Amino acid sequence: MWPFSQKKQLELPDFWWEYEEHFKEKLPEGVHDNTFVVLDTETTGFSLTRDRMLCIGALKLLDNNIVVKDSFEVYIQQDHYDSESAEIHGILKKSKKESISELDALKQFLVYAKNHILVGHHVMFDINMINAALKRNGLPKLKNKTLDTESLYIRTLLISTVVQRKDRYTLDDLANKFSISRKDRHTALGDAFITAIAFLRIIEKLKPEKIKDLLR
């Protein structure tokens, strides 16, 4: 046993223990019995060490339904700021939107996400960003299972060596393919919504019976 681990764990705040508690429950087997948390983050850049999250958007998907009121959108106060990326997401440092501290945002997100499967486009980027933020605040990494819509989309395409296939598919590619309006592109919740619709359409194509078919 690592000598300090015991002590360190004791310092974790209550909301983390509550979050961990959810993982004692097993996920339902059927795809339609599972709640999926579809998320997207807006960040100041792509560096895990230097850059920070500005916004987390997420919504819940259960049995093909999205309850609009039950969606998640927080803006985060950050000192680090990069004017270049502001051109993409349009979040200015002194934005009029109400913003909260990073710790509060993480806390609210953990309460929202529980043990549900996290879905995102290039989801590992968002997960790593959140994990980096958790680490800064002295917390362990996320424990949720994840699904990436890019790799799921590639699974819907036929495998053929002769027909050229792209290696990367952006969220714009998917939105285009599935005729999803790109109006709110580059707002966290807007992107999460596009991802959610793409996810639903991919599920219809893949027709998995059990949740483990998706997670493989």
Next chain:
Amino acid sequence: MKNTISERIADFLKNYPPFNSMEAKQLEHLSLEVVIIHKETNTIVFSENENPHQYFYVVNKGAIALSKSGSSQILDICDEGDVFGLRPLLAHESYKLEAKAYEETILYAIPIKDFKPLALENKRIGNFLIESFASNTGNPYSIKHRGKLYGVNTEAEQYSTNKILDLQPIKYSTDLITCKEGTKIKTIANKMTQYNVSCILVEKDNLPVGIITDKDLRKKVATGLFPITAAAKTIMSSPIITYPKELTLAQAQMAMMKSNISHLVLTKDGTTDTKAVGILSKHDIMVAVGNNPAVLLRAIKRATDAKRLRAIRHGIMNLLQGYLDQNIPLGLVSKIISELNDASTKQVIQIALAKMEEEPPARFTWLSMGSQGRGEQLLNTDQDNAIIFEDVQEEKLEATRSCFLKLGERISKMLNTIGFEYCPADMMASNRSWCHSLTEWKKVTAHWIHNPGPEEILLSSIFFDYNVTYGDKSLADELSHSIFDHARKYPQFFTHLASGALQNPSPSGFFRDFLVEQDGEHKDFFDLKLRVLMPIIDAARVLILSHSIKSINNTAERYEKLAELEPNNKELYLACSYASKALLKFRTRQGLLHNDSGRYIALDKLNKEEKIKLKRTFKTVKEIQSLIEVRFQVKNMLR
């Protein structure tokens, strides 16, 4: 508190009644309560007699079909922005209709408890609801129903429900307005005005002897030729032309054209010696042709956007259903439907071209491949297409290609909108491997012919059924010549193509049982396309190509041509031609029944007769397979 998604919902709803009469604040509040529901094709939103939900629905994307359960007749299709399932909630009744996703659909479910107070408070919303329930339609403001309210038939209606065909008996008016030979013209005119008819029948001893139309009154009375006090006999057209009442639309049109008249008198046995039973006017025909191919074709050519084309294509599906119900020969049906599919694609290309910022930089040809190329695409299946453009200078090649890729992307997106699914293997003109200059295409096809691996054979089998849909036919002809040149120099290609045709698994097992799929999404279903259709289609292709014939793509026609070219195998080829038609019809029926591509068949849903019919074709499949095995010496290659 609003969020990004609720803003988007409000943004959508505000364009459609009754939400367009809400205040922004109210709508914002309501949008937050919405549940977004994704419905897969053919899933049920609510069924007949189900208790009302907490929500009513607005279609955001896709389409919902409303029907009485147990009948395949669709009563209404709710499109983007249409509201449905509201009346039962307000009336506290169970649902009267079944609502089913006609295609993949996104719905906004709006809770009635939040909507009702707004409806009671806002008079314009109240009026909308009253009007929509009174007219018994989903949306009284929509163009579709304007016709119903004002008694004028509109286009949209014609496409949706009736399925009158040119080979079907026609409806005629049975309320006959008659007079005697001695009736005064003034009395006749009054009577015609009173009953609002354009002609009157003159009878003698209860048998028809003549007819007087508006035209007679104009030409013979208003000109002063006869006074209004003259008798009917003096101005009537006689003898009259009579027909039996079992007249089909096509016959009626012919009859009117032949005699240059606008009214036909129908009698009991079709002669003037029996009682008149009805009058058929040109107008009756006009109403009936609402769903005939010529009218649809004209509508396609007039369409200026993809949305309009989509509505017309619903009409095409109705037409198809009708044709199959009437057992009209499939050769004819597939010709008509392919013609309409082709016209839709052509129109899409024209619209896309008009929307491009610049003229295409070179001459080009749009090829349809696969089932559309063969003229066998009855249902909306995948789109397979390619572009050939004329050779340009080396340095301009990539710029030219990127321009055509852009065009290809636009066209395939619009085709998707009107109902052709994207090709899952991405064999579309928007993919750079399917968008080449003539010289490049010659190289690509030559490569396939000289290096016939399994992939190349698969690609050639899809590509070599190409058909010109739009553009310069000479480019495609030149490519065909090049293909045959190479094939002649390398006859082994046909052996490989033939072995490709033998690759598909057999349809039946040792005991003549159907072999069903063992695993995957379609476990225990019978794969009609892979196990029966493809072998017949593939065999036809290799045989006809070995005769260097490119002009015939349709499988049934290919076999007919083969029967002509090889009289000694005539019987087998004709059996194949028949089988390919029968199978296509089978697939189409199944597809229409389940609103899918008809490829996979649940065997337990088939009746005995259908199973026997299907099995009968298996024998033909085996025979044609052994013919190509021997002819192209496939065994030698496998050794």
